[in-house]
Amino acid sequence: MVQQQLSDIDIAQSTELLPIQTIAQQLNLKADQYECYGRHKAKVSIDVLKDLQHQKPGHIVLVTSINPTASGEGKSTLTVGLGQALNKIGKNAVIALREPSLGPVMGMKGGAAGGGYSQILPMEDINLHFTGDLHAITSAHNLLAALIDNHIHQGNSLHIDPQRIVWKRVLDLNDRALRQMVIGLGGPANGTPREDGFDITVASEIMAILCLAMDLEDLKARLSRIVIAYSDNKEPITVKDLGAEGALTVLLKDAIHPNLVQTIEHTPAFVHGGPFANIAHGCSSLVATMMAAKLADYCVTEAGFGADLGAEKFLDIKMRTGDLKPSAVVIVATVRALKMHGGVAKSDLQKENLEALQQGVANLKKHMETISHYGLPYVIAINRFTTDTEAELAFLIDWCKANGARAELANVWEEGGQGGIALAEAVVAAIDQESNAFQPLYALHDSIEEKINQIVKKVYGGGRIEFSATAKKQLQAIAAHGWEHLPICIAKTQYSLSDDPTKVGRPEGFTIHIRELVPRIGAGFIVVMTGSILTMPGLPKQPATLNIGLNADGQVEGLF
Template identity: 55%
Template structure:
């Protein structure tokens, strides 16, 4: 049986004017700033008028560690949102925006799949409303102003060897990871070694996603540490007087984007920090706005629950005063087989034993999520090759951890395939059984926080950090940054820092390569293993098969 591609399904969507979608949430047309007919930004003025409203229920969708078999976390988020609306609930979804780098690389876009998608799919996966371009421009303006300040006499006494602010571009480009700038003589400034990160790893992205309004945005931008003097004292963005101009560039980008699902239900798509090298959640502004307008809000956190969900709880919820009511953990039979040692080519064959061998990955994620005091439901994202016996193994494994596993067919059937999941999630949310608490307190030491995550979430034996890193953490504590949460940067493919270590490994170590202070965003980034802040393209990038067909339609996006 042949199935239509995601882009074919998206192109056939019966989209409604964005004003009709806004009306479902009580947003008048005057408060929507349209980008064409099918997408709009919600005005800051309208958002501020919602402050006194009661919040709806917050549902987090996360997943097991991703595998090449695919888990369908975004697809499940969309399907659950549609399912809640189908059973008569007033629900909205909140997603991250897609980065151009992965779209043209290997990972693809971020609009869901099958009959559980957000549209317009092509726009969302390409330039959308220009938010990422604004973030790139704001980030690089600051970089230009640093080099310009040094060129014109360096009044602030910046130590050129200790400029920490790199440049960014929204593309996977390994050639830019480590570069030398200002070659070519006196007129071009002072040569120094630097590099590029991908835009979604920018601290400006993290700040946009955590800021509550434009005033808070400018304060956070001003707090960015860009360099150090020879005496190691920090130099802030505000010292260069760049925060005002950066805020101007980000003024429109701060406003959440409203689009729709294939079933014409409201979807906020805003912000997009990477989950392995940043905090991996959509913007606080979008989530809080949705909670004021809908009774149920379904949002996702990037990659597996060891990264995305942990950061959602320990960074986003802590900073924004949010508390999830239910967590949905997405798993697939195919991914369980891969965790059980089956090769990708053999995933379509029934292998009950391999599913059972892979389930420890699932059960560890369930146990970890329960540490935060929130009820967990497992969503089995159904593939046509799944057998009843294989599905039963997952259900039994989840039950052994005190969680219910529900088969979902949203990819194939849309909301009809998530009625059971939506009903159960709504029951748990309405029961108010969650007793949410972050994993660690603000007053715990920075290294202690790192150890807490490594031992309780990753189940590692130890954290390996040399004296230089420990001294740096102590110096930040002495400077008043000890209360900040930790943003772990590690591989998404494993609980460990080794991407090839599948399942539920124990007895491993977490080596820290580098620590970075994101003083504006308000967290400490801890880089482990071989994680890259600027990805490269694969041997055969998706860009090779993306183009326009004879009718002028885009082909090859996924």
């Protein structure tokens, strides 16, 4: 078909977009409730939530997936396609997605605005600078870093121990050379020499704070609680101690307002916030999700990577913070990815292999069990690829039914919302017919060790956890400072249920190795670093950057 010969960006650039005012009118937004950023983007005032405080929220549908593979699962594409499909069957649906980071856009993953005929537009803007939210977060984060070093240089009245500064700098690009560095060289005029480094912007605590703050007042309060360093006597020093929360809030005053765009089929979509799920909590902003749920009967949102990462954090952190209850979960799976979990190399995926598929479904089974632990109804979305054989698809559908799961084929890349109608009907049926006994996995009063154990055993299927000597000391410090009541955010490889990316499928009885615990008091959780996970990615041998450029008409090419 001709559609299959077009790239995502070709499809996007051939779509006639509606003025953003028309999309806002679909949501019954008044002219003074949003600000246009050009013709096809807008910032919707966070104050809309106050205006809708007595409005009952619609159904929140979370889209997650199996553990990702190099073959791609199409989770964002399915999210967009499902939102479009719900509108096609007469339901009022709005989509809520994360903002792409320039790191993966210019690195290995490419664009992150969906694909084919299930995209959010304008995809070039969304994948690049968009409305400047990530730049604002980068600026606020690095201003704080500069203030810390300046405070030390100007006399250090807070007695900050330069060896115990925990606030790195950030950049929204992949740059492995910046992971570890020495700053302040060149004499007294250039500051105090010390070790430092860069994280990627989406790993910044300020990103997490922006995505969990309920309003500007909450944003400022959370910023003030950020622990930036420890004193000579090992007491935590915060942004409030430094007096910087006001300036940081000013830099973020526009970024906190959700961004409104549209899909190819003109379904409204909020795209706001972008923490990674392997190193952060992996969800779009809480205010965007709440706004979408208040303005529609169905809010379709997604969380990064598999259910072991994004979904767990969505359910244990985001929903708890917003005091929200999701209605259903969609677990995206593909024949291709399941064959890779069954041991097939990427180069051999086009060959029919029922034996590998039978092995690989163990990964899907684990994620089904995970969502069941939360008491939520779920639907399996089989994202169809042209290389899937009828025998493979029949096997997967029969397997899902034999395991008591609703499952539907979806072809939203090629057909848009039309290709997701069966899935949309299954989701509505699951919400209407199945019980929903949602509850988070652990209680906040549980110890840090118990919270980690619950996730490792119930979500990952692991056997035990092992703390490094450093992590054991940090556990004691967390207890001493009264931070044990916080939820946890585990940083782990996305490719495996374990902390070893080579262990695909469904490994069992493994050990999760915890090397560090990082209190993120402003965000309101403790980050648990496992395995060899990195907070500043590097570029691959052939980065996507090399395919991107402008044509003679000034249009972007090669973005995805």
